[in-house]
Amino acid sequence: MPGIWSIMCSPCPPPINSVGDINVGSIWKATRYAPRTPFAPLVVLAGFLLVLLSGICGWAEDGLSTISGTVRFSGAVPPPTIVNVLKDPEHCGVQVAIQPVKVHGPAGALESAIVSLEGTFPMKNFPANSDHPVVNAQCAFTPRVIGAQTGQDVEVRNQDPILHNTHIKLGKRTFLNVAQVPNGRPIIKMLKQPGHYSIKCDKHTFMEGHLVVFNHPFFSITDSSGNFHLAQVPPGTYQLQVWHETLGYLTQNLNIVAQSDLRLDLVYP
Amino acid sequence: MGIILMFTLWGSWMQDAYALPAFARKYQVNCNVCHTRQPRLNSFGEQFLENGYQMPGTEDGGIVEKLKYGDVTLDQVSNYLGILFGLNALENTQLRRDVPGSGDQTDIASPTILRMFTIGTFAKNVGFLVDSTTLFAQSSDLELGRAFVTVNNLGGMDWAHLRVGRLDPSAYFSFATDRPQFIPVGPKLAPPFGSFATPAVDRWAPMPSAFASKFYGLFDRSRTAIMPYESTLYNSDKELGIDLHGRPFGNWFLYQVGILNGGNERAGDSNHSKDWYVMTRFDYAQSDYFSANLSGFAYFGNHNAKVSTGADVSRSRYGVAARLRYKWLDVYGAYTIDRVTDLPSGMSATFDATASGVTVETHALVTDRLLLGVRFDHMDAGGLLATRTSATFLAWQAKYYLRSNLSMTIRHDMNLRDAEGGMSAARNLRNLFSMDLTAVF
Amino acid sequence: MRVQTLMSYWLCLSIAGLIGHVSSWAALADSDIQLGQKIYERSCVTCHGEFGKGDGPAAFYNSAYSAPRPRDFTVGNYKFRSTPSGEAPTDQDIFRVLTNGIPGYMPSFSGLSEEQRWQVTAYLKQFSPDLFRESPTVVDLPDPFIPFSLKSAQQGRSVYLEMECQACHGLDGRGTGATTLMNDLADSRGLQISSTDLTFPQSFKNGGTGQDIIRTVLTGLDGTPMPSYEAQLQGRSEDAWHLVNYVLSLSPTH
Structure with a gap:
């Protein structure tokens, strides 16, 4: 230290x-x-x-704020997509049910939505040292949705006894396309560019994941209670964005004054 | 049917990894690098052709797999040779029923065309082409087609390319005569043949009207009848001459000037006053899978034909053409006006000295292998008023490529004016159905 | 006074000379790109398009509704690299493709002089400046090299199966693995793509020699489903060459 x-x-x-x-x-x-x-x-x-x-x-700096709250989903949850598995069914199962809209509790807490701030921050070069595992397990990417910061690493692993081909793309451009045999080595690569990355397996086309990379630390992924928490936010005017892989965006303009503690309740659709 | 089955099996058995014809062999690429679908060229193929069979923007002389003999570099023989073979599996001709002595006729399994070509480069900026064609409908003789030498990039890259020999003048025109998607269907002729004799046409040849001679009652310098459907003048598939073209200002503009014998002569050059022509072409767009071009030419003839009295006349032609390509769509068309001048004074009342023709063609690449095409032809014929008959045809075809160099075609030509009557060949052909196989090696 | 005049002349001359030298040097630096652009606009534009998007007027016909189409340089997916997956290719990688062409799809442009090919390389990089901002690192080839032998090829068969190459390329290497036959494979444009027939090295787009094959296996072909096996073969240099030798042994000429 x-x-x-x-x-x-x-x-x-x-x-x-x-x-x-x-x-x-x-x-x-x-x-x-x-x-x-x-x-x-x-x-x-x-x-x-x-x-x-x-x-x-003499670094005394105060006036930073906290934004927290919940993201909820109201209405009927769409049924999961059922995919017939043609490749490696003995391991992946004959059928896979994919439910990207994970809603919990009577209040409709929405899991795996990414809440972030968009705008210009008074400082740059946020430190980032952490890695984010992308694990191929049971023919699915775990976690399915990842938020990360530039400068951090992704680490691709395979826990399945079959070949997976993890193909991470930013738009059309390949960020990483790696084969992973059973018990193969994990692959670590640093994220340099912010944006929405898609994670796919070229062998098992039903496998899907999302990696959203920010160039600042003001983002949070909702937990199973739908909670998010953005801390140490400097004062300023921002747009709060909530993104969900199938439900899309919710946005709200915020004017953060010094040392405030803001609580928000955001509801899809 | 056995032959079709054989072709099909053979086509599906062989893999598409490599194309076979000469240039594809030489450069180890697929036919479709240069062709929209064989045989019509795409814009890369056009540039390769313009540069005298060298890669666009280079002076390579086809350096791949060359054998060197001192200063001269030669390709392996197989990289020089190509063969195009067309087989008519089935052809059904329907003539007007009120024409005595004629009725429907069905022919099976007859070869239609055999073209052998030797093509390539000797050295940097020196290329050549020699081809010989047999159109089995006319005779089984192998007839010398084009034969010319190209000298390229004179004065600087793309400034001037020279061709000398028997050449096809319209090679760089928006709608080139050569490499048609609708393979020319020959006529069926009956005697008399010979000096100043016009053979009877048993079956009209549905060929592009814009390129056609369009005049009734004209003869070439060797006194053989020039049939109204024959491709002539600027749109001839072979004429003796010298031709210069280039793109000195970049891709958007092409010029072409040339001098031809113009007399449709098999050999020699009895025409002391030559024909000459000038063509300019404007190209637009180089992205978004889109390209368009527009070209116009003027062809000035000098004593390049005769009338039955033996007097020399001059045929000239003026034309415009355009081509548009977007992804799977390829549309092109040409409009030409022909004029006959220097007519003997006595003939002006019986001879229409002006004719025009239009041909519009569209092709759609529906799948990787299936090309659908439609062609419209209208000829406003000129010449002897007593016999001249205008013609309007519509043709459609479906062409299936078993491989990029092997295709099967189903085609239907229909006469849009067969109801107008008259005993002319341009009217008594009602429908023509055909199934063809074409292979290029 | 005389000396002063002389000195001032000399100074002016030196400054002028320096300015001239620096400006000509600067002009040379970007004229390489400009010269490259001139060549590109004659030799490459009909397939790769005016803006490098792989959408030139001739681009559609090559394989029409299936992969591959000409490369879109603005996306920044370069298939033929000697660098890790997702990284920029080296200048030598681009130069090599220009020189060798891509069997079946892109003719060799060795008709351009070496200098001209470097100029085109410089121009191509302008289409995806972000990608080329950092200089790429080259993947090390496995050391020691194991030359072709039947024994090595036989050992390579087990590596082939362990790496599950057969999933796409098939047990016989003819490019008819289960994944390929299900038509699931697509390139970055979403066009259906087939697996290479490994029995026909003349058609390998990244080259058919042992060196080419190991490069393809280690780096993968970005923009296609072919993944990088760099991590999986790390520390197993012998197995990597056995695999290459097995692929070579699949061709009837070997």
């Missing part, structure tokens, strides 16, 4: 940068594949050191 601090302190980077470190961690808590329990004490420790350090370097 001292090494990190010396790197951060010596060129005296913009203050938000250092605070953003915690910020990233807190967002990951909302996602399923965030670094969880083992890292929590570290995050707390880091926060403590940071407060201490900010006093020394």
Whole structure:
């Protein structure tokens, strides 16, 4: 840890940068594949050191806000798509039911929607060091929807005893097209460009996943209760976007004043 | 039917990985790199042709797999030779029933065309073509077709390309005479043949009207009748001459000038006053799978034909053509006006000195292998008023490519004016159905 | 005074010379691209289109309703690379394709001089500047090299099966694997694509020599379903060459 601090302190980077470190961690808590329990004490420790350090370097910066809330779906949930599996049915099953609209509870909490802020932020170069696993398991990508930040890595793994061909594309352009034999090596690649990436398997065409990459840390994926949480948001005017792979976009313009705590309830359609 | 079955089996058995004809062999590419579908060229093929059988923008002389003999580089023999063979599996001719002595006729399994060509480059910027064609409907002799040498990129890349020999003047025109999707159907002729004799036409030849001679009662310099449906002048498939073309200002503009014998002579050149022509072409669009071009020519004839009195006359032609290609669609058409001048003074009352023709053709590539085509022809005929008959035909065909160099065609030509009567061949042909197989190697 | 005049003349001359040199140098740097553009607009434009989108007037006919169509350089999917999946090709990769052509689909442009081919390479990169911003790293070829032998080819068969090449290329290598036969395979344009017949190396689009085959296997063909096997064959250099030798052994000429 001292090494990190010396790197951060010596060129005296913009203050938000250092605070953003915690910020990233807190967002990951909302996602399923965030670094969880083992890292929590570290995050707390880091926060403590940071407060201490900010006093020394004169980084005191306040006025950051929190946006949290829930995304819900009202109405009849469309039935799942049933696909007859022609390849590797002995492993994938003869039929696969695909339900991208995951709704929980009587309130209609919508899982796997990505909530993000669009706009210009007063700082750039957010630190990002985390990787996002894309796991081929039971002939499906787990997780199906991933939010990530540029500078982070994706790690493609295969847990199935059959060949998978993970093909990640940004638009038409191939980002990564890799074969994975059973027990094959995982493949790690850094995300450099923001945008919507599609994840497909050329062998099992029914397999589908989504990877949405932002060049800032202000995004969150809704959990099974439909909750999202955006922390450490600097004041400013933004557009809040909710994206779901089949339901599309919900947008709302926000004017964030300093040190506010905003709660939103967003409902599809 | 056995032959069709044989072709089908053979076509489906062989793989499409490689095309066979000369250039495809030489450059190891599929036919469709140069053709929309064999034989009509796409724009890459047009540029390859314009550059004297060299890759566009290069002076390569076809450097792939060349054998070197000092300064001269030659291709392997198989990369020089090509054969086109057409077989008419079934042909059904329906004539007007009130014409005495004629009725429907069905022919089976007759070869229609055999063309052998030697084509390629000797060295950088020097190319050549020699072909010989047998049209079995006319005779079984192998007749020398085109034979010319090209010298390319004179004065700079694409500035001037020269052709000398027996050549097809319209090669760079928006609607070239050569490489037709509708394979020319020959006429059925009956004697008398010979000096200043016009043979009786038992069956009209539905050929593109815009290219046709259009005049009744004209003879070439060797006193053989020029039939009104024959492709002549600028649209001739072979005439002795010198021709220069180029694109000095980039892809959008092409010029062509040339001098021809113009007399439709088999050999020699008895015509001391030559014909000459000029053509310009404008090309538009180079993206979005789209291209269009427009071209116009003027052909000035000088003593290039005779009338039955033996007097020399001059035939000239002026024409425009356009072509548009977008993805699966290929549309092209030409309109020409022909004039006969220097007529003997006594003939002006019995001879119409002006004629015109229009041909419009559309092809749609419905699948990778199926090409549907329609052609409309209208000839406003000229010549001897007593015999001249205008003609209007509509043809459609479905062409299925077993491989890119092997196709089966079903075709129907119909006479839109057969009800107008008259004893002319242009009217008594009602329908012509045919099934053809064409292979190029 | 005389010396001063002389000195000022000399200074002016030097500055002028320097400016001239620098400007001609700068002009040379972008004239390479401009010269490349001139060649592109004669030699390449009818298939690859004026804006490099692979939509030239002749682009549709090559295989019409199925893959491959001419490359869309603006997307940035380069099939024939020596670099990892998703990365830009090296200049040498582009130059190699220009020189060799692609069997069946793109003629060789070795009729262009070497210099001209480099100029076209420089121009092509302008169509996807984002892709070429970073200089690519080349995938290392497995070392040591194992030359062709029947024994090696036999060992390669088990690697072929382990890597499940047969899923697309079939057990006999004729490109008729189950996945291919189900017509599920598509390229980045969504056009149906077939698997290469491995018994016919003359038709391999990325080249048919052992070096070419290992490059294809390791890097994959971006924009097509052919994936990169770089990670799977990492640390297994012998197996990688056995696999290549097995593919070579499928051709009747071997």
